[in-house]
Amino acid sequence: MHDDEIIRSILQGNGERYDDIVERYQTGLYRTAYYYTQNIEDARDLTQEILIKAYNYLAGFNQVSSFSTWLYRIAVNHCIDWCRKKKPLYVEAAYLDNLSDQERSPEDQLLQQELTSEVQAAVACLPEIYSTVLILYYFEDFSPQQIAEIVDAPKRTVETRLFRARKMLRDKLHSGSSGGEGYDLLPKPKQLAQLR
Protein backbone atom coordinates (compact mmCIF):
# COMPACT_ATOMS: atom_id res chain seq x y z
CA MET A 1 0.00 0.00 0.00
CA HIS A 2 1.31 3.42 -0.93
CA ASP A 3 2.34 5.84 1.82
CA ASP A 4 -0.36 8.36 0.87
CA GLU A 5 -3.09 5.75 1.21
CA ILE A 6 -1.84 4.72 4.65
CA ILE A 7 -1.64 8.35 5.77
CA ARG A 8 -5.16 8.99 4.50
CA SER A 9 -6.41 6.00 6.45
CA ILE A 10 -4.67 7.19 9.62
CA LEU A 11 -6.17 10.67 9.27
CA GLN A 12 -9.60 9.08 8.96
CA GLY A 13 -9.14 7.62 12.41
CA ASN A 14 -7.25 4.35 11.85
CA GLY A 15 -4.26 5.17 14.04
CA GLU A 16 -3.14 1.56 14.26
CA ARG A 17 -2.13 1.78 10.57
CA TYR A 18 0.87 3.83 11.65
CA ASP A 19 2.40 0.45 12.42
CA ASP A 20 3.02 0.05 8.67
CA ILE A 21 4.79 3.41 8.46
CA VAL A 22 7.04 2.55 11.39
CA GLU A 23 7.88 -0.82 9.85
CA ARG A 24 8.71 0.81 6.54
CA TYR A 25 10.93 3.65 7.75
CA GLN A 26 12.43 2.65 11.08
CA THR A 27 15.56 1.04 9.58
CA GLY A 28 16.50 4.06 7.47
CA LEU A 29 15.76 6.50 10.27
CA TYR A 30 17.71 4.40 12.77
CA ARG A 31 20.70 4.30 10.45
CA THR A 32 20.50 8.05 9.81
CA ALA A 33 20.26 8.78 13.50
CA TYR A 34 23.26 6.53 14.12
CA TYR A 35 25.35 8.48 11.61
CA TYR A 36 24.62 11.63 13.57
CA THR A 37 25.00 10.24 17.07
CA GLN A 38 27.57 7.46 16.60
CA ASN A 39 25.83 5.78 19.51
CA ILE A 40 23.26 2.98 19.33
CA GLU A 41 21.18 3.98 22.34
CA ASP A 42 20.96 7.60 21.29
CA ALA A 43 20.07 6.49 17.78
CA ARG A 44 17.26 4.32 19.16
CA ASP A 45 15.89 7.17 21.28
CA LEU A 46 16.08 9.63 18.42
CA THR A 47 14.33 7.23 16.05
CA GLN A 48 11.46 6.81 18.48
CA GLU A 49 11.16 10.54 19.01
CA ILE A 50 11.18 11.21 15.28
CA LEU A 51 8.43 8.68 14.58
CA ILE A 52 6.27 9.96 17.43
CA LYS A 53 6.75 13.56 16.32
CA ALA A 54 5.85 12.64 12.74
CA TYR A 55 2.61 10.98 13.91
CA ASN A 56 1.60 14.04 15.92
CA TYR A 57 2.28 16.36 12.97
CA LEU A 58 0.64 14.09 10.40
CA ALA A 59 -2.26 16.45 9.79
CA GLY A 60 0.28 18.99 8.53
CA PHE A 61 1.52 16.70 5.76
CA ASN A 62 0.12 18.37 2.65
CA GLN A 63 1.16 15.65 0.16
CA VAL A 64 2.84 18.19 -2.12
CA SER A 65 6.16 16.45 -1.50
CA SER A 66 6.56 12.74 -0.90
CA PHE A 67 6.04 11.38 2.59
CA SER A 68 9.63 10.16 2.79
CA THR A 69 11.09 13.63 2.18
CA TRP A 70 8.64 15.09 4.70
CA LEU A 71 9.60 12.46 7.27
CA TYR A 72 13.31 12.87 6.70
CA ARG A 73 12.99 16.62 7.08
CA ILE A 74 11.66 15.99 10.57
CA ALA A 75 14.42 13.44 11.15
CA VAL A 76 17.25 15.69 9.99
CA ASN A 77 16.05 18.68 12.01
CA HIS A 78 15.62 16.51 15.09
CA CYS A 79 19.09 15.01 14.72
CA ILE A 80 20.68 18.41 14.19
CA ASP A 81 18.92 19.72 17.29
CA TRP A 82 20.31 16.77 19.20
CA CYS A 83 23.83 17.48 17.93
CA ARG A 84 23.60 21.09 19.02
CA LYS A 85 22.36 20.23 22.49
CA LYS A 86 24.73 17.46 23.35
CA LYS A 87 27.93 16.09 21.98
CA PRO A 88 28.38 12.35 22.25
CA LEU A 89 30.12 11.23 25.43
CA TYR A 90 31.63 8.31 23.64
CA VAL A 91 31.55 6.76 20.27
CA GLU A 92 30.18 3.27 20.21
CA ALA A 93 31.00 1.08 17.27
CA ALA A 94 27.80 -0.45 15.94
CA TYR A 95 27.49 -4.19 15.75
CA LEU A 96 27.55 -4.57 12.03
CA ASP A 97 25.21 -7.15 10.58
CA ASN A 98 27.39 -7.44 7.49
CA LEU A 99 30.44 -8.81 9.30
CA SER A 100 30.05 -12.37 8.12
CA ASP A 101 31.34 -11.91 4.62
CA GLN A 102 32.67 -15.26 3.41
CA GLU A 103 34.65 -13.65 0.59
CA ARG A 104 36.90 -11.72 2.93
CA SER A 105 39.48 -12.91 5.35
CA PRO A 106 39.02 -12.02 9.01
CA GLU A 107 41.81 -9.48 8.72
CA ASP A 108 40.11 -7.80 5.77
CA GLN A 109 36.81 -7.84 7.59
CA LEU A 110 38.39 -6.17 10.58
CA LEU A 111 40.08 -3.59 8.41
CA GLN A 112 36.78 -3.01 6.62
CA GLN A 113 35.04 -2.47 9.91
CA GLU A 114 37.76 -0.05 10.98
CA LEU A 115 37.44 1.88 7.76
CA THR A 116 33.67 2.02 8.03
CA SER A 117 33.95 3.28 11.59
CA GLU A 118 36.54 5.84 10.51
CA VAL A 119 34.31 7.10 7.73
CA GLN A 120 31.32 7.32 10.04
CA ALA A 121 33.28 9.20 12.68
CA ALA A 122 34.73 11.57 10.07
CA VAL A 123 31.26 12.26 8.66
CA ALA A 124 29.90 12.98 12.13
CA CYS A 125 32.73 15.45 12.74
CA LEU A 126 31.92 17.59 9.72
CA PRO A 127 29.77 20.70 10.10
CA GLU A 128 26.09 19.77 10.08
CA ILE A 129 25.29 21.25 6.69
CA TYR A 130 27.93 19.00 5.12
CA SER A 131 27.41 15.87 7.17
CA THR A 132 23.67 16.05 6.46
CA VAL A 133 24.02 16.10 2.68
CA LEU A 134 26.67 13.37 2.81
CA ILE A 135 24.49 11.10 4.92
CA LEU A 136 21.42 11.66 2.79
CA TYR A 137 23.21 11.31 -0.56
CA TYR A 138 25.71 8.53 0.01
CA PHE A 139 24.13 6.52 2.82
CA GLU A 140 20.40 7.04 2.36
CA ASP A 141 20.47 7.24 -1.45
CA PHE A 142 18.45 10.44 -1.87
CA SER A 143 18.86 12.50 -5.02
CA PRO A 144 20.06 16.12 -4.77
CA GLN A 145 16.52 17.30 -5.58
CA GLN A 146 15.08 15.28 -2.73
CA ILE A 147 17.81 16.49 -0.39
CA ALA A 148 16.97 20.05 -1.42
CA GLU A 149 13.37 19.48 -0.33
CA ILE A 150 14.47 17.91 2.94
CA VAL A 151 16.89 20.65 3.96
CA ASP A 152 14.84 23.41 2.32
CA ALA A 153 17.67 24.71 0.16
CA PRO A 154 18.10 25.15 -3.61
CA LYS A 155 19.36 22.14 -5.54
CA ARG A 156 22.42 24.09 -6.64
CA THR A 157 23.33 24.69 -2.99
CA VAL A 158 23.02 20.99 -2.25
CA GLU A 159 25.28 20.12 -5.18
CA THR A 160 27.88 22.61 -3.94
CA ARG A 161 27.71 21.28 -0.40
CA LEU A 162 28.10 17.72 -1.65
CA PHE A 163 31.19 18.67 -3.59
CA ARG A 164 32.74 20.47 -0.63
CA ALA A 165 31.68 17.79 1.86
CA ARG A 166 33.32 15.08 -0.16
CA LYS A 167 36.52 17.07 -0.32
CA MET A 168 36.46 17.76 3.42
CA LEU A 169 35.83 14.09 4.16
CA ARG A 170 38.67 13.03 1.90
CA ASP A 171 41.06 15.50 3.53
CA LYS A 172 40.01 14.39 6.99
CA LEU A 173 40.45 10.70 6.22
CA HIS A 174 43.74 11.20 4.45
CA SER A 175 45.17 13.35 7.23
CA GLY A 176 44.14 10.69 9.74
CA SER A 177 45.94 7.96 7.84
CA SER A 178 49.11 9.74 6.92
CA GLY A 179 50.79 10.36 10.25
CA GLY A 180 50.67 11.80 13.72
CA GLU A 181 50.59 9.96 16.99
CA GLY A 182 49.18 6.48 16.87
CA TYR A 183 49.92 6.18 13.20
CA ASP A 184 48.76 2.79 12.10
CA LEU A 185 51.34 0.99 10.02
CA LEU A 186 48.87 -1.54 8.73
CA PRO A 187 47.90 -0.83 5.11
CA LYS A 188 44.45 0.63 4.67
CA PRO A 189 41.99 -1.10 2.35
CA LYS A 190 41.94 0.13 -1.22
CA GLN A 191 38.63 1.87 -0.68
CA LEU A 192 40.33 4.72 1.15
CA ALA A 193 42.39 5.39 -1.94
CA GLN A 194 39.21 5.87 -3.95
CA LEU A 195 38.40 9.07 -2.10
CA ARG A 196 40.81 10.99 -4.28
Added chain:
Amino acid sequence: MTCYRSQNSWHSYVKNSLDEAELHEMTAHLLLCSECRSLVSAIRETAGTFANDRVILTPPLEIKLNVMMAIDKHKYKKSTSSSHLFELKNWGLSMLAAGLLLFALNLTSLVSPLASNHVTDLNTVLGKQMALPFHKMSQVTQAVLREIDSFTTYQPK
Protein backbone atom coordinates in the same frame (compact mmCIF):
# COMPACT_ATOMS: atom_id res chain seq x y z
CA MET B 1 26.88 23.46 -21.34
CA THR B 2 29.95 24.87 -19.66
CA CYS B 3 31.93 23.30 -16.82
CA TYR B 4 30.61 25.99 -14.50
CA ARG B 5 27.04 25.02 -15.29
CA SER B 6 27.68 21.31 -15.31
CA GLN B 7 29.00 21.27 -11.75
CA ASN B 8 25.47 22.07 -10.56
CA SER B 9 24.31 18.70 -11.80
CA TRP B 10 27.16 16.23 -11.28
CA HIS B 11 25.62 14.51 -8.29
CA SER B 12 22.17 14.47 -9.90
CA TYR B 13 23.71 12.89 -12.98
CA VAL B 14 25.27 10.12 -10.88
CA LYS B 15 21.90 9.43 -9.26
CA ASN B 16 20.10 9.48 -12.65
CA SER B 17 17.76 12.17 -11.40
CA LEU B 18 18.15 14.70 -14.23
CA ASP B 19 15.28 15.36 -16.61
CA GLU B 20 15.66 14.48 -20.26
CA ALA B 21 16.91 17.86 -21.45
CA GLU B 22 19.45 18.21 -18.63
CA LEU B 23 20.64 14.63 -19.13
CA HIS B 24 21.19 15.24 -22.81
CA GLU B 25 23.17 18.43 -22.09
CA MET B 26 25.28 16.79 -19.42
CA THR B 27 26.03 13.73 -21.52
CA ALA B 28 27.11 15.90 -24.43
CA HIS B 29 29.36 17.99 -22.17
CA LEU B 30 30.98 14.97 -20.51
CA LEU B 31 31.85 13.53 -23.91
CA LEU B 32 33.93 16.61 -24.58
CA CYS B 33 35.30 17.53 -21.15
CA SER B 34 37.73 15.08 -19.56
CA GLU B 35 38.04 17.07 -16.34
CA CYS B 36 34.32 16.99 -15.59
CA ARG B 37 34.23 13.38 -16.69
CA SER B 38 36.94 12.53 -14.18
CA LEU B 39 35.12 14.32 -11.35
CA VAL B 40 31.83 12.60 -12.14
CA SER B 41 33.66 9.28 -12.22
CA ALA B 42 35.14 9.98 -8.78
CA ILE B 43 31.70 10.81 -7.39
CA ARG B 44 30.33 7.60 -8.84
CA GLU B 45 33.14 5.55 -7.29
CA THR B 46 32.60 7.15 -3.90
CA ALA B 47 28.88 6.48 -4.10
CA GLY B 48 29.60 2.86 -4.96
CA THR B 49 32.11 2.50 -2.12
CA PHE B 50 29.76 3.95 0.46
CA ALA B 51 26.87 1.87 -0.83
CA ASN B 52 28.91 -1.31 -0.44
CA ASP B 53 30.13 -0.29 2.98
CA ARG B 54 26.81 1.03 4.20
CA VAL B 55 26.25 0.12 7.81
CA ILE B 56 23.58 -2.52 8.09
CA LEU B 57 21.87 -1.81 11.34
CA THR B 58 18.87 -3.75 12.54
CA PRO B 59 16.64 -1.51 14.60
CA PRO B 60 15.77 -2.94 18.00
CA LEU B 61 12.26 -4.37 18.34
CA GLU B 62 11.34 -1.94 21.10
CA ILE B 63 11.36 1.02 18.71
CA LYS B 64 8.11 -0.09 17.10
CA LEU B 65 6.59 -1.18 20.41
CA ASN B 66 7.49 2.07 22.15
CA VAL B 67 6.25 4.24 19.29
CA MET B 68 2.90 2.45 19.00
CA MET B 69 2.43 2.67 22.76
CA ALA B 70 3.31 6.35 22.86
CA ILE B 71 1.00 7.62 20.12
CA ASP B 72 -2.69 8.35 20.60
CA LYS B 73 -4.34 6.08 18.05
CA HIS B 74 -7.61 7.96 18.42
CA LYS B 75 -6.02 11.33 17.77
CA TYR B 76 -7.49 11.68 14.29
CA LYS B 77 -10.87 10.08 14.99
CA LYS B 78 -13.64 12.64 14.39
CA SER B 79 -15.82 12.89 17.53
CA THR B 80 -19.56 12.02 17.18
CA SER B 81 -20.87 15.04 19.10
CA SER B 82 -18.97 17.55 17.03
CA SER B 83 -20.33 16.01 13.82
CA HIS B 84 -23.93 16.28 15.14
CA LEU B 85 -23.45 19.91 16.05
CA PHE B 86 -22.08 20.51 12.60
CA GLU B 87 -25.19 18.99 11.04
CA LEU B 88 -27.52 21.04 13.22
CA LYS B 89 -25.62 24.17 12.27
CA ASN B 90 -26.06 23.30 8.61
CA TRP B 91 -29.80 22.78 9.11
CA GLY B 92 -30.14 26.13 10.84
CA LEU B 93 -28.35 27.94 8.05
CA SER B 94 -30.51 26.17 5.47
CA MET B 95 -33.72 27.28 7.22
CA LEU B 96 -32.47 30.84 7.42
CA ALA B 97 -31.62 30.83 3.73
CA ALA B 98 -35.10 29.45 2.90
CA GLY B 99 -36.74 32.20 4.95
CA LEU B 100 -34.76 34.91 3.21
CA LEU B 101 -35.65 33.45 -0.19
CA LEU B 102 -39.34 33.44 0.70
CA PHE B 103 -39.10 37.03 1.81
CA ALA B 104 -37.36 38.01 -1.41
CA LEU B 105 -39.99 36.26 -3.54
CA ASN B 106 -42.79 38.13 -1.78
CA LEU B 107 -41.02 41.38 -2.41
CA THR B 108 -41.14 40.86 -6.19
CA SER B 109 -44.82 41.78 -6.20
CA LEU B 110 -43.76 45.31 -5.24
CA VAL B 111 -42.10 45.83 -8.62
CA SER B 112 -45.25 46.96 -10.41
CA PRO B 113 -46.23 49.60 -7.82
CA LEU B 114 -42.68 50.98 -7.96
CA ALA B 115 -42.61 51.02 -11.73
CA SER B 116 -45.90 52.94 -11.93
CA ASN B 117 -44.62 55.42 -9.32
CA HIS B 118 -47.41 54.61 -6.88
CA VAL B 119 -45.04 55.36 -4.04
CA THR B 120 -47.85 56.30 -1.68
CA ASP B 121 -49.16 52.75 -1.86
CA LEU B 122 -45.70 51.31 -1.25
CA ASN B 123 -45.79 51.32 2.53
CA THR B 124 -49.20 49.64 2.62
CA VAL B 125 -48.24 46.97 0.09
CA LEU B 126 -44.89 46.38 1.79
CA GLY B 127 -46.53 46.04 5.15
CA LYS B 128 -49.01 43.50 3.76
CA GLN B 129 -46.24 41.52 2.04
CA MET B 130 -44.14 41.36 5.20
CA ALA B 131 -47.14 40.38 7.29
CA LEU B 132 -48.16 37.59 4.91
CA PRO B 133 -45.43 35.00 5.65
CA PHE B 134 -45.60 35.72 9.37
CA HIS B 135 -49.38 35.26 9.31
CA LYS B 136 -49.02 31.96 7.52
CA MET B 137 -46.32 30.85 9.93
CA SER B 138 -48.49 31.66 12.91
CA GLN B 139 -51.39 29.68 11.36
CA VAL B 140 -49.10 26.65 10.98
CA THR B 141 -47.79 27.05 14.51
CA GLN B 142 -51.31 27.21 15.95
CA ALA B 143 -52.32 24.08 14.03
CA VAL B 144 -49.31 22.21 15.40
CA LEU B 145 -50.05 23.34 18.94
CA ARG B 146 -53.66 22.14 18.62
CA GLU B 147 -52.45 18.75 17.50
CA ILE B 148 -50.05 18.54 20.41
CA ASP B 149 -52.84 19.47 22.83
CA SER B 150 -55.09 16.79 21.38
CA PHE B 151 -52.38 14.15 21.95
CA THR B 152 -51.66 15.26 25.50
CA THR B 153 -55.34 15.36 26.50
CA TYR B 154 -56.17 12.05 24.83
CA GLN B 155 -57.53 9.53 27.25
CA PRO B 156 -57.81 5.88 26.30
CA LYS B 157 -61.13 4.21 26.67
